[in-house]
Amino acid sequence: MTTVMMPLDERCVAYERMADALEHLGETWRDWPDLRTCAHAMGLSPSHFQREFTRWAGISPKQYQASLAHAEAGDLLRQGASVLDTTFETGLSSPSRLHDLFIAHEALSPGEAKSGGASASLKIGRAPTPFGTGIFLSSARGLCGLGFADDGVGPKTGFEHPGYDEDQVFKDMAARYPNADWVRDDAEAGSWAKKIFGDGGEISLALYGTAFRRQVWRALLEIPAGDTWTYGAVATAAGNPKAARAAGTAIGANTIAWLIPCHRALASDGRLHNYHWGTARKRAMLTYEKVHTAI
Numbered sequence: 001m002t003t004v005m006m007p008l009d010e011r012c013v014a015y016e017r018m019a020d021a022l023e024h025l026g027e028t029w030r031d032w033p034d035l036r037t038c039a040h041a042m043g044l045s046p047s048h049f050q051r052e053f054t055r056w057a058g059i060s061p062k063q064y065q066a067s068l069a070h071a072e073a074g075d076l077l078r079q080g081a082s083v084l085d086t087t088f089e090t091g092l093s094s095p096s097r098l099h100d101l102f103i104a105h106e107a108l109s110p111g112e113a114k115s116g117g118a119s120a121s122l123k124i125g126r127a128p129t130p131f132g133t134g135i136f137l138s139s140a141r142g143l144c145g146l147g148f149a150d151d152g153v154g155p156k157t158g159f160e161h162p163g164y165d166e167d168q169v170f171k172d173m174a175a176r177y178p179n180a181d182w183v184r185d186d187a188e189a190g191s192w193a194k195k196i197f198g199d200g201g202e203i204s205l206a207l208y209g210t211a212f213r214r215q216v217w218r219a220l221l222e223i224p225a226g227d228t229w230t231y232g233a234v235a236t237a238a239g240n241p242k243a244a245r246a247a248g249t250a251i252g253a254n255t256i257a258w259l260i261p262c263h264r265a266l267a268s269d270g271r272l273h274n275y276h277w278g279t280a281r282k283r284a285m286l287t288y289e290k291v292h293t294a295i
Contacts, residue, residue, distance in 0.1 A: 012128030125189030136189035142204030216250035
């Protein structure tokens with residue numbers, strides 16, 4: 001039986017509670033708490049929790065617990081360690097395969113970038129995503145940026161979700177090209193959200209960066225969904241195995257979250273930290289990919 005997924009706006013609203021649920025189940029799955037216990041921890045009735053979790057994640061809480069046990073994803077939730085052979089389309093994204101994405105080298109010409117985007121026309125807007133409110137930045141060449149806004153603390157349980165509010169994310173994006181001509185366009189953002197997280201469609205990514213950074217971003221595309229690599233492994237894939245620290249800097253400079261999957265990159269200690277859009281969101285992204293590879 002195929003699960004009917006929530007519309008994007010509903011999945012966006014449910015994100016923080018689901019991030020709490022993923023964290024709670026990840027910490028308790030070895031005790032196999034029943035549905036009522038899990039629902040109580042989320043401040044929901046069992047039927048509400050079952051329905052909301054299943055429609056957000058595509059699997060039931062019980063299936064999720066089973067997948068954690070089978071794949072020992074408790075290690076993933078705490079440390080990010082895992083190896084799986086899968087494809088991008090097994091996650092919650094559009095059917096487009098990651099290797100089919102066209103990665104342009106420049107969002108702006110070198111001259112435009114050097115001048116802070118002078119005379120460049122960029123669109124910025126917000127739209128719902130399964131991981132909260134997405135802030136989308138685009139040019140005529142394609143998607144230039146994707147970030148996420150947070151309210152700060154998840155409902156009921158109080159698990160912290162460090163991140164930025166919407167105004168901060170807009171400022172973060174705008175600071176990259178301070179002299180560009182900016183247009184607010186939520187409809188354009190919604191179109192990108194549907195392509196990426198909904199019905200699918202051709203996705204062009206427009207990036208500007210040094211040659212090494214572009215190599216690192218391309219290396220990130222090679223990490224299978226549900227898997228994680230260290231910065232050193234990414235540096236090796238980018239052709240410079242001794243540049244782990246530089247690779248980490250390049251990963252941190254990635255402007256397009258989720259599609260350029262910097263959430264799959266970990267420091268050498270294997271912990272889930274140093275993610276620009278919050279550890280809880282990184283955990284949710286990795287966990288979602290992980291459980292869908294195990295189905």
